[in-house]
Amino acid sequence: MVKVFQGIPINIKHPIIGRITKEKKSLLQRVNTILVTHEFRGLNFGYSVIITSQEKFHRSFFNKLRVICGVSNEDILKLNEGDVVLIEPDGKINIIWDVKSNQNCILATEECNCRCLMCPQPPKKDLDKDKRYRLNLKLLKLLDPNKTFHICITGGEPTLLGDRFFQLVELCKNRFPKANLTILTNGRKFSDFKFAKKLVGIAHPKLLICISLHADTDTEHDYIAGAKGTFSDTIRGIRNLALFRQKLEIRIVIHKLNYKRLPQISNFIYRNFPFVLHIAFMGLEITGLARKNFKKIWIDPYEYREELQSAVLFLNRRALNVSIYNLPLCLIPQKIWRFTRRSISNWKNDYLPKCNYCVKKNECCGIFTTSGKFQSPNIKPIQSR
Amino acid sequence: MSNKYPYQILPFKHVRFNDHELLLVNEAGDFYFISIDDFDKFIGYGLPKKNDVFLDLKSNHFLIDTNIAEVIDLLSTKYRTRKRFLNQFTSLHMMVITYRCNHKCRYCQVSSEDSGSYRWDMSPETARRIVDYIFCSPSDEIKIEFQGGEPLLNWETVKETIEYAEQKNKKSRKALEFVVSTNLTLIDRNKLDYLKFHNVYISTSLDGPKSIHDKNRLLRTGGSSYDLFIKKLELTRNILGPDKVSALMTTTKDNLYRITDVVDEYIKLGFDGVFFRALNPYGLAAKNESLHYPIEEFVKSFKEGLKYIIRLNLKGIRFVEYYSTLLLSRILTHFPTGFVDLQSPSGAGICGVIYDYNGDVYPSDEARMLARMGDKRFLMGNVFKDTYYEIFHGKVMTEIVEKSCVETMPGCATCAFQIYCGADPIRNYLETKDIVGHRPTSDFCKKNKEIIKFLFEIIKDNDEDVQDVLWSWITKRDLKEIRGESFSRYSNQY
Numbered sequence: 031m032v033k034v035f036q037g038i039p040i041n042i043k044h045p046i047i048g049r050i051t052k053e054k055k056s057l058l059q060r061v062n063t064i065l066v067t068h069e070f071r072g073l074n075f076g077y078s079v080i081i082t083s084q085e086k087f088h089r090s091f092f093n094k095l096r097v098i099c100g101v102s103n104e105d106i107l108k109l110n111e112g113d114v115v116l117i118e119p120d121g122k123i124n125i126i127w128d129v130k131s132n133q134n135c136i137l138a139t140e141e142c143n144c145r146c147l148m149c150p151q152p153p154k155k156d157l158d159k160d161k162r163y164r165l166n167l168k169l170l171k172l173l174d175p176n177k178t179f180h181i182c183i184t185g186g187e188p189t190l191l192g193d194r195f196f197q198l199v200e201l202c203k204n205r206f207p208k209a210n211l212t213i214l215t216n217g218r219k220f221s222d223f224k225f226a227k228k229l230v231g232i233a234h235p236k237l238l239i240c241i242s243l244h245a246d247t248d249t250e251h252d253y254i255a256g257a258k259g260t261f262s263d264t265i266r267g268i269r270n271l272a273l274f275r276q277k278l279e280i281r282i283v284i285h286k287l288n289y290k291r292l293p294q295i296s297n298f299i300y301r302n303f304p305f306v307l308h309i310a311f312m313g314l315e316i317t318g319l320a321r322k323n324f325k326k327i328w329i330d331p332y333e334y335r336e337e338l339q340s341a342v343l344f345l346n347r348r349a350l351n352v353s354i355y356n357l358p359l360c361l362i363p364q365k366i367w368r369f370t371r372r373s374i375s376n377w378k379n380d381y382l383p384k385c386n387y388c389v390k391k392n393e394c395c396g397i398f399t400t401s402g403k404f405q406s407p408n409i410k411p412i413q414s415r
Numbered sequence: 416m417s418n419k420y421p422y423q424i425l426p427f428k429h430v431r432f433n434d435h436e437l438l439l440v441n442e443a444g445d446f447y448f449i450s451i452d453d454f455d456k457f458i459g460y461g462l463p464k465k466n467d468v469f470l471d472l473k474s475n476h477f478l479i480d481t482n483i484a485e486v487i488d489l490l491s492t493k494y495r496t497r498k499r500f501l502n503q504f505t506s507l508h509m510m511v512i513t514y515r516c517n518h519k520c521r522y523c524q525v526s527s528e529d530s531g532s533y534r535w536d537m538s539p540e541t542a543r544r545i546v547d548y549i550f551c552s553p554s555d556e557i558k559i560e561f562q563g564g565e566p567l568l569n570w571e572t573v574k575e576t577i578e579y580a581e582q583k584n585k586k587s588r589k590a591l592e593f594v595v596s597t598n599l600t601l602i603d604r605n606k607l608d609y610l611k612f613h614n615v616y617i618s619t620s621l622d623g624p625k626s627i628h629d630k631n632r633l634l635r636t637g638g639s640s641y642d643l644f645i646k647k648l649e650l651t652r653n654i655l656g657p658d659k660v661s662a663l664m665t666t667t668k669d670n671l672y673r674i675t676d677v678v679d680e681y682i683k684l685g686f687d688g689v690f691f692r693a694l695n696p697y698g699l700a701a702k703n704e705s706l707h708y709p710i711e712e713f714v715k716s717f718k719e720g721l722k723y724i725i726r727l728n729l730k731g732i733r734f735v736e737y738y739s740t741l742l743l744s745r746i747l748t749h750f751p752t753g754f755v756d757l758q759s760p761s762g763a764g765i766c767g768v769i770y771d772y773n774g775d776v777y778p779s780d781e782a783r784m785l786a787r788m789g790d791k792r793f794l795m796g797n798v799f800k801d802t803y804y805e806i807f808h809g810k811v812m813t814e815i816v817e818k819s820c821v822e823t824m825p826g827c828a829t830c831a832f833q834i835y836c837g838a839d840p841i842r843n844y845l846e847t848k849d850i851v852g853h854r855p856t857s858d859f860c861k862k863n864k865e866i867i868k869f870l871f872e873i874i875k876d877n878d879e880d881v882q883d884v885l886w887s888w889i890t891k892r893d894l895k896e897i898r899g900e901s902f903s904r905y906s907n908q909y
Contacts, residue, residue, distance in 0.1 A: 246474040248481050249464075265485045269492065291470065298474050301445055302489050304748065343879070347886040347897055348748075368899045 033128065033377040035105040037081065037098035039121035046096065047126070047165060048078040049172045050113040062172060064117070066109050079117050081106070098123060114172045116165070125377075126169060132180050133375045136166050138188035138198065144216050145256030146244070147323045148285050150315040150400070153186055163194055167201070175206050182212040189219035196228060203234040210236045214281075217241035218260060220267030230274040238307065240279040241268060245288050246298035254287055265302075272305050279308040285327040289334035292341035300348050309345055311338060312373075313356035316404035324404065331361040332408035339363045359394045360412050367393075374398055387411035420460045422473075422480035425490075429454075430831035438871060443493035444749060444834040445475045448875060493749045497834065500751040500758060500766060505807070506554040507755075507767035509780060510545055512537050512566035512573055514772060518598055518640060521631045522665055522706050524698040524784050527564050529635060535564065537772040539575040544798045545770045546580045550587055551803040557584075560594040560618070562769065562780070567601040577613050594618050598632070599647040600640065607654040617651060619644075621662040621684065623670040623677035630669055631706070648684065662686050666694055667706040671713060674720035678727070678734070688735030689724075691717050693862060696845070697784035710858040714865040721869075728884040728894060740888040742863075742870055745835040747889065755779060756859075757837035761819035764795065764812045774798040776806050778815055781841040793841060815840050818850045826854025832867045 048064040055063060060076030067074075068083050079096045083103050098121055105123075109115070114127035127134050139162065142153035156162055170181075181202055189195050202211045211234055220226040220239075229239075241264060244254040248261035255261075271278055280299055284292065292311070299309060313331055314320055320327060331338075338354070343366065345352045354366065355373035362370070372395045381388075381396045388394070388411035397405055425441060432438040437454050440446045449457065453468045457478070462469040464480065472478045479486050514535035516527035528535045549557060559580060561573055577593055584591045593615040610617070621644070622628045628641040651660055662681065664670065670677050674691070681689050693713045694700055717738075724736050741754050755762030764778035774797045777783040782793035793815075796806035806812070819838035821827035827836070839859050843852025854860045873881060887894040 247470055250470070259482075262482050262485050265489065269488060291467075291474075294471060294474055301475070301493070301749065304750075346899075347882060347890075349886075349890040349892060 033108065033125040035101065035108070035123050037101040037105075037121045037123060039117075039119060040097040040099065041094065042079070042096050042098070042117060042119050042121070044119065045165075046078050046117045047168050047172070048115065048117070050081075050109050050111060050115060052109075052111055062168075064115060066106060068103075068106070081109070081123065112174060112177065114169050127173060128377065129177065131376050133182065134180070135182045135184045136169065136188075136198065137162075137185065138166065138183050138191050138195065139186040141190050142185060142187040142216075143190060143218055143257060144187070144260055145319070146242075146283075147254055147256060147287070147319060148283055148314055148327045149319040150317045151186075152318045152322075156186075163191070166198065170198075170201055170205060173206070175208065178206050178209045180210050180212070181206060182214065184214040187216055187218075188213060189215055189225070196232060199229065199232050199234055199237070203232060210238065213237070213239050215239060215241055216255065216260065216264060217267035217271075218263035220270050221263040221265075223270050226267065226270035226274065226276075230271065230276050238277045238279055239271060240281050240310075242281050242283065243295070243299070244282070246291060246295045250288065250291075254285075268303055268306075272303070275305075278303075278306045279310060280306050281310045281312060283312045283314065284329075284331070284334060284338065285314055286329040287327060289329055289337055292334065292337040293344060296341040296344040300345060300350065304348070304350070306350065308351040308353065310353045310355050311342065311357075312354075314401070315356065315398045316401035317398070321404070328404070330406045330408060331357050332406055335362050339366050342366050342369050356395060356398065358397065358406075358409055359390050360388070360410050361406055361408055370395060372396075382409055384409070384411055387413075389414045421464070422460065422462075422469075422478045423483065424458065424460075424478050425476055425486070427477050428829060428831040428833060432868075432871070432875075438831055439472075439477060440831045440834065441476055441490070442834070443476065443490045444497060444746070445477075445493070446746070446871075447471060447475050447477060496749045497745075497751055500753065500762070503554040503556070505552045505765060505768050506556045506753075507558050507560065508545075508549045508552070509560045509562045509767065509769040510537065510542065510576065511563065511769065511772045511783065512542075512561050512576075513564040513569040515568045516563055516565040516598075517568065517600060517635055518565065519633050519635050520665075520699070521633065521703055522667055522694065522698075522700040524695055524700050525564070525787050526698045530568060535772055536569045537572050539572050541772070541774045541798070542572050542576040543579050544774060546576060546583060548770075548776075548798050548803055548806070549580070550583050550589075554589070556590040556592075558592045558594060560596060562596050565598055565601065566595055567597050567606065570606065574609065577615070581613070592616065598640070598644065599651060600634070600643045602647050602651055604650070604654070607651060611655050615659075617655065617660045619648070619660060619662050620665065621681065621686070622664050622667070623673060624680045627670045627673065627677070631665070631667055645684070652685065657685060660686075661688075663690055664692070665700075666692060666713065666716075668708050669706070671708055671716050674716045675723045678720060678724060682727070682732060682734055687733060688737055689720075690737040691720055692738065693858070695781060695784070695842075697781060698787060701788070710861050711865075714862055714869075717866060718869050725881055725884050728887070729880055731894075733887070733894065735888045738866070739870060739885075742835060742867055743885055744889050746867070746870060746874070747885075754837075756839050757835075759819065759821040759833075759837050760816045761838040761840050763815055763819070763840060764807070765816060768795075768807075770798065778811065779841055781839075781845075785841060785845060792844060814850065824851055824854075826857075826860065830864075832864060835867055836863050 048062050050066055051063050052066050057076050063077055064079045064081060065077045066081045074080055081098045081101055083101055083106055084099050110129050112129040113125055116124040116126050139156050140154050141156050183198060245251040251261035252258050282295060342352050352369050354370045359367055374395050378398055378400045379396050380399045385391050390412045427439050427441045429437050429439045436448050436450055438446060438448055456462045476486055476490055514528045515530050515532055517530050566573055595615055596618045599619045622631060625641040629639050632640045634640045721736050721739055724734055727734055741752050741757060744752050755767045769777050769780055769783050771783055776795040777793050793811055795809055795811045819840040821833050821836055821838050827833050840850040842859055844850050847853045883894060883897050887897055
């Protein structure tokens with residue numbers, strides 16, 4: 031899920047991926063490059079696409095140029111030098127890599143072996159697996175290794191790619207020595223010892239694997255994950271990866287079905303996985319399946335603030351790193367503010383109008399715009415004490 | 416799983432905790448407080464599955480109603496982690512450098528000799544031979560502790576040992592550490608410069624305020640041992656730095672009832688913690704009955720002292736009680752602790768060992784104290800007469816290991832606190848002439864049971880402030896760090 035906007039396509043027959051530039055390049059540097067320009071002058075051959083705000087375009091002269099015109103000035107400003115965009119034949123411009131963000135993702139696949147009740151991105155069948163894979167490879171090749179410091183591989187469930195999953199990790203390791211690599215996964219595939227071993231065998235030096243845990247017992251976890259046997263697989267996956275001393279993070283998305291047992295989940299994590307590097311408690315993003323299952327899963331974060339505080343302090347006391355993602359400061363006790371992070375990607379992050387009166391706005395993660403009207407009624411400006 | 420039962424009960428031990436609750440502890444040391452009503456339902460297979468108690472018991476691995484395989488995996492990992500101390504062999508190596516001492520403490524457990532009795536010195540040759548044996552230990556970590564008597568009276572052998580061990584370690588590359596157990600009164604600038612150069616730690620003795628310290632710790636030459644100690648402590652700190660000196664107290668009837676004064680004295684003198692340990696009845700300490708007290712009195716003072724120390728920590732004074740820290744680590748984490756008496760099998764010999772002045776080898780300090788009292792029951796061998804294998808795989812060693820597993824010891828086998836506790840075979844032998852011992856009359860058992868129960872009461876209270884303090888000890892962090900009072904927001908690195 032990425033920032034998307036629209037223009038008028040000319041001569042675009044296939045999806046095109048390219049790197050944004052705002053300065054004209056010499057002819058040899060124009061391959062895979064997308065020029066963003068207001069004025070359309072001079073020779074512009076060789077670029078993959080030209081994006082312009084001009085409304086009209088004289089096709090007769092440049093009849094082979096691929097162009098997106100009529101893009102608003104506001105949208106043009108959103109494009110930065112080095113961004114990677116995917117342009118579709120219908121004129122949609124998808125920013126698939128935003129150089130200003132540190133939360134860029136490689137969407138490895140949209141398929142998943144779980145169907146979590148609160149999934150913001152419902153799993154669906156990948157119609158053209160080869161195409162997606164080629165696209166991701168191209169995306170990685172377009173990134174500047176010297177300016178890329180964080181890559182996240184996500185899905186769907188990225189491990190479902192099998193060998194291609196390993197190739198992606200390998201490519202990240204070889205091409206981006208400066209970049210931390212994060213993999214978001216349900217961990218199920220790692221229950222296969224050989225699979226875990228193969229990933230660890232790549233020896234990516236800056237790899238963190240983030241595994242979702244929904245509950246401290248299998249029946250509850252499996253119910254939330256929408257697939258029987260998930261808990262068992264995930265637990266074994268964590269153990270297998272830990273045997274290789276792989277750096278691990280555990281993520282708990284909080285909702286109506288698990289908030290009551292947050293302290294017990296913390297206890298379960300500490301007693302069984304004290305080796306994890308980081309634990310993140312996360313607020314809901316109400317989109318996708320989460321919106322569909324709204325009634326089943328919604329709980330106002332304000333209602334679980336005590337369980338959250340107890341769960342967070344429990345782990346912090348035990349010298350584990352804990353963070354709280356996606357929860358505005360006004361919904362949680364001040365005692366645990368220090369664990370919050372500004373975790374929502376820029377493009378889907380905003381504040382409510384009343385947040386303008388809040389003295390903590392600059393330190394707050396804000397809300398998901400993707401959650402739409404589904405926001406806590408308890409969000410209110412914090413006044414200085 | 417049989418269809419007859421809705422769930423399967425996993426192995427656990429239990430103890431009545433108060434008039435309406437029980438404490439359950441499973442094989443891996445996970446614990447759970449349960450009301451008597453719920454307990455009856457639990458063991459009668461009558462707990463409803465949506466019930467929170469059911470989920471808690473399942474989450475803590477007391478019962479299982481679904482797939483048992485990964486639960487066994489998790490339990491075994493925890494158990495293996497707890498027993499990890501067995502992976503390494505002996506790491507603590509004590510050497511009796513001399514039995515001579517310039518003190519004649521009323522509770523001396525080794526019955527020291529006067530300063531002129533040179534025949535009780537360890538010779539440099541013996542020391543070198545011992546170091547050769549020490550380096551036979553497969554452990555990656557080697558700590559050599561100089562014991563006495565007063566080891567500084569035989570300074571040449573101390574130096575010889577340090578230099579010889581360092582030279583040997585150039586090849587072995589182990590984590591090598593030295594500790595001198597000294598009353599400090601004979602320390603001087605030259606010795607301290609030497610100790611500093613070789614990065615040696617000091618373990619000294621302090622019983623409390625001057626009146627208490629001077630009462631039991633007597634100089635052979637007369638005069639106040641306390642005054643001398645204070646002077647030398649300052650000199651030592653100046654040269655070695657504050658973190659190189661720790662002190663041990665010997666609890667007698669004289670300081671037992673003044674435990675808070677002892678703590679205040681430790682803090683006044685700049686120590687960052689104390690180890691409340693009951694008197695070990697060996698040597699003069701056994702003979703001198705005026706020092707003795709019932710173990711119940713010790714436990715009472717222990718609790719008082721611990722509560723006092725926790726309050727001090729909350730006032731901003733960082734100070735640790737080490738025995739509680741050890742037990743709490745064993746209860747609240749699965750990580751192994753390196754304390755010989757709280758291990759099963761006992762760490763005597765396999766974790767720590769002591770080499771007598773003449774090269775005789777004993778499994779623990781207490782075992783050589785016993786030998787000084789005339790009973791060489793635990794003599795493992797001698798470094799000049801026996802091979803490393805004969806000493807460390809001999810009859811004494813194997814018998815201790817076989818008979819000091821709390822999992823099988825009468826009274827321990829069914830004890831709810833078993834996994835947190837350990838065995839002291841030498842003490843058992845001293846009291847009952849049997850390594851296995853007799854729990855109903857054992858002070859060791861009484862003391863540990865009471866203290867562990869007390870710690871569980873504190874855990875159950877779940878006072879946030881107290882928890883913060885206890886975890887600052889377990890995780891060796893500053894209280895302010897835990898409470899987020901000393902650092903700004905984390906960077907956004909995760």
